[in-house]
Amino acid sequence: MPPHTNTTEIEMERAPIVGTSLQVSRVALGTWAIGGWMWGGTDEAESIATIREAVDHGISLIDSAPAYGFGRSEDIVGKALAEGDLRSRVLIATKVGLEWQGGRIFRNASRARILREVEDSLRRLRTDHIDVYQVHWPDPLVTIRGNRGGHAHSLRTGQDPRHRRQQFLGGADGVLPPRCAAACAAAALQFV
Amino acid sequence: MRTDSKFQGDDLRRTDPKFQQPRFGQYLAAVEQLDQLAQRRFRRQLIHLAVRWALDQGITTALWGARHPGQLQPVDEVSGWKLDATAKAEIDRILKTTIKDPVGPEFMAPPANSVAA
Numbered sequence: 001m002p003p004h005t006n007t008t009e010i011e012m013e014r015a016p017i018v019g020t021s022l023q024v025s026r027v028a029l030g031t032w033a034i035g036g037w038m039w040g041g042t043d044e045a046e047s048i049a050t051i052r053e054a055v056d057h058g059i060s061l062i063d064s065a066p067a068y069g070f071g072r073s074e075d076i077v078g079k080a081l082a083e084g085d086l087r088s089r090v091l092i093a094t095k096v097g098l099e100w101q102g103g104r105i106f107r108n109a110s111r112a113r114i115l116r117e118v119e120d121s122l123r124r125l126r127t128d129h130i131d132v133y134q135v136h137w138p139d140p141l142v143t144i145r146g147n148r149g150g151h152a153h154s155l156r157t158g159q160d161p162r163h164r165r166q167q168f169l170g171g172a173d174g175v176l177p178p179r180c181a182a183a184c185a186a187a188a189l190q191f192v
Numbered sequence: 193m194r195t196d197s198k199f200q201g202d203d204l205r206r207t208d209p210k211f212q213q214p215r216f217g218q219y220l221a222a223v224e225q226l227d228q229l230a231q232r233r234f235r236r237q238l239i240h241l242a243v244r245w246a247l248d249q250g251i252t253t254a255l256w257g258a259r260h261p262g263q264l265q266p267v268d269e270v271s272g273w274k275l276d277a278t279a280k281a282e283i284d285r286i287l288k289t290t291i292k293d294p295v296g297p298e299f300m301a302p303p304a305n306s307v308a309a
Contacts, residue, residue: 012271013272025253026270027253027267027271029256031257033257034259039202046261050259050264053258059256105302106305137301137302139305141304
């Protein structure tokens with residue numbers, strides 16, 4: 001796709017994610033609907049065109065989650081980035097800590113679940129690193145302190161040691177309990 | 193979107209409490225007034241005002257959900273301006289007077305792992 005030629009166009013704003021070395025566009029692409037689940041289905045070709053269009057508009061962060069279409073959203077994001085040779089132009093944010101069985105989801109941020117999910121996400125996203133890794137909904141059965149001390153340090157979210165520094169666990173989609181807010185380097189909250 | 197809009201299949205909005213009456217009508221009334229504010233004060237549309245409002249709360253980045261390329265067309269006009277204090281106060285007033293019983297994302301909260309519990 002050709003770059004925009006309209007010279008009067010205003011540049012996308014950018015900002016750092018506090019506590020990390022990451023710089024992101026102030027609008028990021030959300031890909032829950034691209035996964036189809038709970039949004040009435042998905043169209044792969046349209047979705048891939050949407051991801052390319054987002055990059056053309058200066059968006060440099062794509063947010064996904066394994067639960068969005070039970071892998072479908074991450075699959076489509078991975079395919080769009082690989083086929084468009086776009087991985088180096090965007091950061092990927094995805095999530096961890098939800099399990100699904102028979103179309104129903106529940107929270108599971110156990111060590112075993114996280115270690116499996118990170119491998120699944122890397123494969124689906126066709127990448128060797130995840131830039132921003134978030135707890136999808138805090139698991140009341142696992143403390144965040146446990147997550148950070150017991151799990152995060154052992155995660156291989158990237159082959160390159162630089163990515164070890166860049167990863168952090170935040171919480172998405174819900175208000176964080178105070179203990180988590182204190183422990184997390186950054187937090188993602190949802191406005192509706 | 194209108195009060196008689198219907199959502200199909202597994203669409204979350206079939207159960208999202210914001211999309212059920214009487215709340216749905218209240219949120220749509222807020223949408224109408226906020227859209228007028230966006231046009232009158234900033235010559236922009238509701239979508240620009242909504243994302244600008246989120247960014248001007250001090251967050252790093254706002255997620256823009258899209259599944260068709262055309263849905264990204266308005267994104268350029270979010271950059272390069274800010275809401276002033278008067279507009280923020282006016283937005284608060286509109287929300288307070290139209291939406292009687294606002295809801296957060298709690299309705300989407302998945303259960304804990306009952307097998308392990």
